[in-house]
Amino acid sequence: MDDDEGFRQFVRDQWAPLVRTAYLLTGDRGTAEDLVQAALEKTHRRWERIDTPSVYVRRAMVNTASSWWRRRRPLEVPLLASDSPVRGDAFVQIEQRQQLLVALRRLPPRTQAVLVLRYFEDLSEADTATVLGCSIGSVKSQASRGLARLRLDFADEAPAQLQEEPC
Missing domain, CATH: 1.10.1740 (Rna Polymerase Sigma Factor; Chain: A)
Structure with a gap:
């Protein structure tokens, strides 16, 4: 070939x-x-x-x-709060995916790249480090900080979701 x-x-x-x-x-x-x-x-x-x-x-x-x-x-x-998807409809999975993408956009570009390669592309830490041209420790710290930030973003949204949904 x-x-x-x-x-x-x-x-x-x-x-x-x-x-x-x-x-x-x-x-x-x-x-x-x-x-x-x-x-x-x-x-x-x-x-x-x-x-x-x-x-x-x-x-x-x-x-x-x-x-x-x-x-x-x-x-x-940046997106305004009014631009976020409407909550409470039947498309919860799509909505959560959209929220994840918006939260991912808020992260620094290098952290976005680490999270995308590690968790969406399912690359190992070593492979991610190779792709990005950095150390494995850098990949670990960027991933840790990025995940912590995403957890914080989603923790802030959880109480709002509970308040908006009818009983």
């Missing part, structure tokens, strides 16, 4: 998981697809020299997303 065919096969096999990861990093389907395409473009340029393409492309995604966050940060507008 030549290099181009190997790359095509990699893209076919990894497209869906990469878009899922990118969506968790960006929060928007279109932006996620753009992020995957940008990372795959960088990967294709060095394809014959890459030993572990899945690690390389995920690192490229995290780095590209980080540079996008830095450039776009002043343009982002």
Whole structure:
């Protein structure tokens, strides 16, 4: 199998998981697809020299997303409380997923990347550290702080949910 065919096969096999990861990093389907395409473009340029393409492309995604966050940060507008999803309807699972994504967006980009790679991509601490180019201890501390922040965010929302739901 030549290099181009190997790359095509990699893209076919990894497209869906990469878009899922990118969506968790960006929060928007279109932006996620753009992020995957940008990372795959960088990967294709060095394809014959890459030993572990899945690690390389995920690192490229995290780095590209980080540079996008830095450039776009002043343009982002935080969600208002009135923009949050309506509580008490039949779609509790979808609502909780949306709340998780909103809470994830509030975290620093590096912490988001650690949580996405560790818990959504199910990578080990060592693999996450490899993708992010940092130490395992850094991954552990970022994950711990991120999870603590998410727990705090959801603990703050729990009393409000109990008050709004009728008996």
